[in-house]
Amino acid sequence: MNFVVPNGLKNNYKELHSVSLISDDWYNECDSRNISSEKRITNYILLGVMEALEDAKLLSNREILKNTCLYIGSSKNYLFEDKDFINNEALKMDMQLYPLNILTVVSKQLGIGGENLLLPVACSGGNVAISLAEKQIKSEATDIVIAGGADIFNETCYAIFSSLGILSEKTSSPFMKNRDGITIGEGAGFVVVESLESAKKRGVKILAEVLGSTLSCDAFHLTTPNPEGTEAANAMKCAIESAHLTPDGIDCISPHATGTVTNDLQEANAIKAVFGKRSSDILISATKSSLGHCLGAASAIEAVLATLSLEYGLVPETLNMYDDICEFEFNLYHYPTNHKINTILSNSFAFGGNICCVIFGKYER
């Protein structure tokens, strides 16, 4: 598996340009915050996918890209900031087609000829894309899938979370006693998931292994997770089983941990149910405290971080815990710590009760 870190490899933009059809101005726009949400989301996806392909030595390999699939998880809320669309039927049509057009733009620009899939499953989008990529490769339908997620923060997004009363008034502090909600972020993360045979044949560096994954639903409430965390615990157990491991075989957890009262309660109860006494010892890294909740991109970015953690043995810090105490007696660090880790369990939950757990493991050469 190869990965891309959002906003990484900036110095290589010009080099990438030589194989793309995009103008210089377009690259300059990528760093600008003053561009519309519909342009931003396109930029995030195109840049993320290009960097992932570049890192996996695929960007200029048109023959392989013809059979490569592209799975993108998102919340699909790229509503036009130009409010004229309310009274303009043609614009309404464009608005709905826009996410699909992004897929078309990306696949045509880069020559990605496999299945293009948009997975509008909101906050668990990235993990769902990686899980489906794993299934697709295991079924031998394809060798390579570019999987990830992208999302943006706009007025509509703010209105959704504000109306539900789950925006933090300070900053997101997952698992803390006085946590009061989420901080929204935006971005994209993409990984190149490839069969072992194909990666070995191409001689590329393998950064991590997707050991197993599962998809589930807690069927409790549209916006509130089941505080008992029963189904979340079942999903974690199922993912661990699919990776042919036991809970003792998990070294670190990358939780969903948004910082809302109910979400963290659900996840904490699920972690306790799965790991028992070990739940107070196992490493937990709640990165939404530093990156914010990037919605459809969140779990994809966390997958990138998980891969980096496995590579460098460094667990990212959980911020905003200085003035508070952890409600659930978890092993959280407010600074990056060195640990030898071989397996990471990544959780993600979404509106509608969607749950997706993916297990990443260090590739033993």
Add this chain to the structure above:
Amino acid sequence: MKIFINDIITYSNTGSNSITVDYLRNSNLIENLSEQKALQGRGFRQIPQIYKIFHVVVNDLIKKNELNKCLDNVGLISAYEYANLDSNIDFEYEIMKYGVSMVNPIKAPFTVCNSCAGWLAIKNRLQNINLTVSSGRTSLLSAIKIATHYINSGRIDYCMVLSANLNHGCYKIIDEQDSFMKGEFASAILISNNSNINRIYEIESVTVNALVEDNEINSIINSLSVNEDTSSYNLFDGKVIIDKTNIHSVDEKLSNRYQCCYLPVLLQNIESNIPKSCIHIRYLVYDSIGSIGSLTLKK
């Protein structure tokens, strides 16, 4: 592992078009839905129409196939094209009317596509695979493909694949451009590996690809060798005119109307047209946005 299509349920709002009525003779009518029967209890006023229609379709499928005995092993995947557009626009109206801080929180979750599948899971206690796919006209084939992956992996035994197309204000535009016929449609396909219940078709293969090069459609059509292969019956859903003897080029107006859920309509109604010598049914769908999908079924 062999995967089967066990059941197909369709609901349609036929409107007044006689061609459509004839074509949908096997569909249930949305007009005949008893609202009291389908949607009991309070709190349904704000629920989008697509949720309500899917609720009825899923209920029918569960009852007809006695799935309530094994709900733990049932997955649900919905395939959309435009279905949550109204919810998004409705939410934007709220923002414009009351400001970002004063919108109705009940409407917030409906802006997320997957909320519909989640809501159906809550209503029917479906605690397994729950997913939404939105990739244009090939969405349904992608959903079927995902369902087969999860059945093959042993995670589920049954999967309900839903698709829908509802009326939106924006269809006026398509109407002018493409002679679009108004109407509403919802369907559910039950897929499983269970050979002991009703088997309509066996799924042989599903593929979906992006159209990177313009000539790819013709190359796929040519590769079918349809003139020699009399055991296959081919259905082509798209705007390309095909002049081959055993390819059924579907009615473009109907195809545009049903968008990604045209396959269930075809499967329910095409049986009488297929020669007895044909064992395989091959369905090709082309999306002008840039993808092509094919599904091969065995009778």
